Amino acid sequence: xxxPLDGILVADFSRVLAGPYATTMLADLGARVxxxxxxxxxxxxxAWGPPWTDNSASYFExxxxxxxxxxxxxxxxxxxxxxxxxxxxxxxxxxxFRPGALGKFGLDYDSVNALNPEVVYCSISGFGSGxxxxxxxxxxxxxxxxxxxSITGEPDAAGGTxxxxxxxxxxxxxxxxxxxxxxxxxxxxxxxxxGQHVEVNLLSSLLASLVNQxxxxxxxxxxxxxxGNAHPSIAPYELLPCADGPIAIACGNDGQxxxxxxxxxxxxxxxxxxxATNAARVEHRPELVAALSTLxxxxxxxxxxxxxxxxxxxxxxxxxxxxxxxLATELGLEPAVEVGRGQPAQVRHPISYSAxxxxxxxxxxxxxxxxxxxxxxxxxxxx
Numbered sequence: 001x002x003x004p005l006d007g008i009l010v011a012d013f014s015r016v017l018a019g020p021y022a023t024t025m026l027a028d029l030g031a032r033v034x035x036x037x038x039x040x041x042x043x044x045x046x047a048w049g050p051p052w053t054d055n056s057a058s059y060f061e062x063x064x065x066x067x068x069x070x071x072x073x074x075x076x077x078x079x080x081x082x083x084x085x086x087x088x089x090x091x092x093x094x095x096x097f098r099p100g101a102l103g104k105f106g107l108d109y110d111s112v113n114a115l116n117p118e119v120v121y122c123s124i125s126g127f128g129s130g131x132x133x134x135x136x137x138x139x140x141x142x143x144x145x146x147x148x149x150s151i152t153g154e155p156d157a158a159g160g161t162x163x164x165x166x167x168x169x170x171x172x173x174x175x176x177x178x179x180x181x182x183x184x185x186x187x188x189x190x191x192x193x194x195g196q197h198v199e200v201n202l203l204s205s206l207l208a209s210l211v212n213q214x215x216x217x218x219x220x221x222x223x224x225x226x227x228g229n230a231h232p233s234i235a236p237y238e239l240l241p242c243a244d245g246p247i248a249i250a251c252g253n254d255g256q257x258x259x260x261x262x263x264x265x266x267x268x269x270x271x272x273x274x275x276a277t278n279a280a281r282v283e284h285r286p287e288l289v290a291a292l293s294t295l296x297x298x299x300x301x302x303x304x305x306x307x308x309x310x311x312x313x314x315x316x317x318x319x320x321x322x323x324x325x326x327l328a329t330e331l332g333l334e335p336a337v338e339v340g341r342g343q344p345a346q347v348r349h350p351i352s353y354s355a356x357x358x359x360x361x362x363x364x365x366x367x368x369x370x371x372x373x374x375x376x377x378x379x380x381x382x383x
Contacts, residue, residue, distance in 0.1 A: 003030025004356050008186070011090035012036060012067065013083075013107070015043045017139070017168055018202065019096040019124050020063035021175030026092065026182065027066035028349040028358045034086060034374055035064065035365065039071040039079075042367040053344055061364045063175075065339055065346055069365035070374040074105050083107060085378045088115040091195075092182055096124040099133035109197045120185040122178055122198040129199060137202050139168040146170070146206040147223070151213055154228045162226070174205040235281040236260070239318065241293050242301040249292075250314040254278060259311045264295040264304070339363040 008031040012023040020035075020043070027033040037043055042056075043064070049057035072079040084106060087093055093112055095102060102108045109121045123129065126137015143149050143164045154160025181198040189195055207214060212233065217223050224232055231237035236257070239246040251257045254270075254277060261269040269275050269291060274284040281288050296304060301317050308315035319327065328335035336345040341363040349358040 001359065002356065003358070003360070004353075005029040005031035008032070008091045009089060010034065010092040010094065011086045013093070013095040013097070013102075014124065015096065016045055017063055017171035018174040018178065018200075019094050020045075021172055022122070022124070022178035022182065023067070023094055024063050024065060025175070025179040025349075028360070030356075030360070031092070033067040034370075035067045035069050036083060036086070037069055037071050037367060039073045039368075042069070042071065046367065055343060055364060055366055058344065061344065061346065064364040066360060066362050067365055068370035068374060069368055070371050071368040074107075080105055082375060082378045084112075084115065086374075087112045087119070090116065090119055092186065093119050093121045094124070094178070094182070095122070099123070099125050099129040113195070113197075116195075118189060118193075118195050120182055120189065120195040120198060122182050122185075122200070124174060124178055125199070125201045127203050128201045132201070132203070139171040139202065140164055142170050142202040142206055146203050147210065147213075148206055151210075151224055151226055153226045155226050158228065160226055160228065170202050170206045170209075173209050174200055174202050177205045177208075230285065233282065234278060235285050235288055236292060238289075240289065240296055242296045242299060242304055244300045246318050247296065247301040247304055248316045248318060249308070252314070256313050257281070260292075260308065260313045263307050263311055263313065264292070265298075266291070266295055337361045 005026060008026070010023055010026055010031045010033040012019070012033050012035045014020055014023065015037075023031075023033050023035070035043075041047070043060055045060040045063075046056040048059040051058045053061055055061065072083050074080050074083060087107060095107070100108070103111070109123065112119055112121055126132065126142060127135045143152075144162070148170070149162035149164055152165065153163035177200045178198070181200060185196050185198050213224050216232065229239045234250075234252060237250050237252070239248055241247075249260065251260055257275070257278075258267075258270040261267050261275075273280065275281050275288055275291075305315050305317055317323075325335050333348075335348055337348045339346050339361045343363040346361065351358075
């Protein structure tokens with residue numbers, strides 16, 4: 001079956017997570033992705049374990065399936081010639097070197113564009129190619145300086161401190177932005193007759209992902225703070241204690257709150273002036289939480305989840321990642337796929353397509369696994 005990006009060649013000069021995540025999305029969609037790695041060591045994440053697989057580290061595995069690996073030493077004239085040859089043929093060129101660093105190799109945008117005017121060239125950086133070009137771009141650092149940590153964690157009053165997300169969320173979001181930008185530029189190429197330079201950076205992707213929190217700051221001039229698991233604009237929309245542990249309740253409107261109050265045993269809460277509207281509930285959150293907690297403490301979380309879901313109130317247990325996969329499997333979402341060669345299963349491509357479903361899942365490459373074939377291909381066509 002033809003996939004959307006069949007026939008598209010990607011020269012992947014990226015490493016770690018944001019870039020490789022973007023190129024994995026493209027590879028899933030049928031693009032041929034040739035991953036260029038450092039001779040000897042390869043992508044940094046090959047060494048980021050435990051846990052380890054028979055191939056490398058599971059971290060590397062998470063963002064490098066469906067690719068070919070070729071090792072090139074850019075300081076070696078012959079290897080550099082091959083790298084430039086690959087760039088001259090690519091539909092898409094992806095890199096996340098320090099801004100300007102590829103210029104000395106003739107692999108910067110201007111140089112590659114001169115070789116290949118149709119190329120869509122994507123640069124991924126921490127803080128852009130202008131005044132922030134010299135700053136190191138790591139997900140943890142950007143979560144700190146970009147404000148995400150300031151709204152993540154328990155409030156100061158509860159003795160909380162700023163916290164990072166439990167996953168390298170900024171890298172993932174930036175990778176998705178990169179894939180989106182690449183696909184938009186690839187589509188635009190049909191009308192323009194040429195490629196263009198697509199730039200994404202971790203800080204901009206983070207700020208864009210703050211959505212309502214960023215909008216709150218821009219509207220008021222006041223940066224929001226940490227609320228733990230509570231929502232700044234909706235209540236109840238947080239974890240609440242039951243007899244055996246917490247339950248997640250997300251009431252997005254007054255109708256859902258009325259159903260919640262009735263189901264847990266105090267319909268009068270919905271008529272109380274402090275709780276009758278969402279705005280009032282947010283204003284009187286401490287009293288609301290106290291009232292709900294008293295009622296919820298009479299039963300276990302799982303019992304409440306069943307009763308609340310039955311009447312249309314969004315509620316759920318706090319599960320582990322294992323339980324998240326189990327739920328997705330139960331719902332028929334097929335969250336994991338086999339990639340062959342005895343390698344661990346991987347997370348399925350997250351998008352479903354009615355006409356061009358993603359069906360190709362190949363194991364992440366061993367370092368330099370395709371050296372001979374890729375080098376021969378580049379040499380043959382060059383001569």
